[in-house]
Amino acid sequence: MRRPFAILAAALLVGAFAVPASAADGDEDFTIKDPRITESSGLAASRLHPGIYWTHNDSDDGPYIYAVDSGTGETVARLTLTGVGTPRDVEAISVGPGNRIYVGDIGDNLGGSWPHVWIYELPEPKTLKDQTIRATQYVVKYSDGARDAESLVVHPKTGRVYIVDKNEQGGHLYEGPAALSASGTNVFRPVAAVPDLEATDATLSPDGEHLVVRSYFGAIAYDWNGGKIKRKERLGVPFLGQGESVTYTADGTRLMYGAEGADSSVEGQDAPGGAKSSSGGGTSAARGDGDSGDGLSGNLEAGAIAVAVACAALLGLRGLRRRR
Numbered sequence: 001m002r003r004p005f006a007i008l009a010a011a012l013l014v015g016a017f018a019v020p021a022s023a024a025d026g027d028e029d030f031t032i033k034d035p036r037i038t039e040s041s042g043l044a045a046s047r048l049h050p051g052i053y054w055t056h057n058d059s060d061d062g063p064y065i066y067a068v069d070s071g072t073g074e075t076v077a078r079l080t081l082t083g084v085g086t087p088r089d090v091e092a093i094s095v096g097p098g099n100r101i102y103v104g105d106i107g108d109n110l111g112g113s114w115p116h117v118w119i120y121e122l123p124e125p126k127t128l129k130d131q132t133i134r135a136t137q138y139v140v141k142y143s144d145g146a147r148d149a150e151s152l153v154v155h156p157k158t159g160r161v162y163i164v165d166k167n168e169q170g171g172h173l174y175e176g177p178a179a180l181s182a183s184g185t186n187v188f189r190p191v192a193a194v195p196d197l198e199a200t201d202a203t204l205s206p207d208g209e210h211l212v213v214r215s216y217f218g219a220i221a222y223d224w225n226g227g228k229i230k231r232k233e234r235l236g237v238p239f240l241g242q243g244e245s246v247t248y249t250a251d252g253t254r255l256m257y258g259a260e261g262a263d264s265s266v267e268g269q270d271a272p273g274g275a276k277s278s279s280g281g282g283t284s285a286a287r288g289d290g291d292s293g294d295g296l297s298g299n300l301e302a303g304a305i306a307v308a309v310a311c312a313a314l315l316g317l318r319g320l321r322r323r324r
Helices: 005-017 296-323
Strands: 040-045 052-057 064-069 075-082 092-096 100-105 117-123 131-134 136-142 149-154 161-165 170-175 185-195 201-204 210-214 218-223 230-236 243-248 254-259 265-270
Touching: 040 100, 040 201, 040 254, 052 092, 075 117, 092 201, 100 149, 117 131, 161 185, 210 243
Parallel strands: 040 092, 040 243, 075 131, 092 149, 136 185, 149 201, 201 243
Antiparallel strands: 040 052, 052 064, 064 075, 092 100, 100 117, 117 136, 149 161, 161 170, 170 185, 201 210, 210 218, 218 230, 243 254, 254 265
């Protein structure tokens, strides 16, 4: 995982003003408390277990995924995947039809040098406890050559799998075969451009009608439109550090954003067009329709205002001291 210099700069700018997330239940903000989860790189809301979110570490962890209770922030189950070999760079997780979990071992920090990547599919267990589950492994290649990717979504009605590649100049939405094959290579083909951001995760709404793609600092919402996506609006996202994950809540009314790091926070915002009023939220940039798809300007503007206020306060105190 490349950590851009902009993240460090933004952390210096707004880190002192960040508000810690509070642990709550359902679709409220929470903090991942498991000390084993230090690089949460994907997030998926369970449909089978309300209030549960599936996540995983980025790399160097093993074939594990974790079920986190949003009401407490505690891990209630760690699943060990068998039948998949040794994961290389797990970057994404999604829940598809029939409560099937898809894990994207699709990262390539060497700039697109792996000859293939993998997707793992397993059933979501009905009982949440530490257990070993056999998964199906799929070999994936791209029609236009190897590339880095961190975003995988599964259409909730068709079960078709899609990947968004990661590129500083913007990437593409890649469509997999109608049904993945465990016996051959699955070729993913570009079907739509995803410009203006460096995609670190994506999520499809539970009804399959809306797609949100996020970057480190912002997000863009699309109408799914049968895979021929149409851009709706730019979204601001909570500043949580290295922003790596996003998922719709199980009811589709909110978006939950996560980040890497120990004790990482997961914070929610109303989904575009969602009917539910905001009850969490933390620190976030406002939505807008500007040209900057990355949403960075709003975060920097808010941070700059906060810094200016702090500087003014300090100067005021110095002035008072000089008058004494």
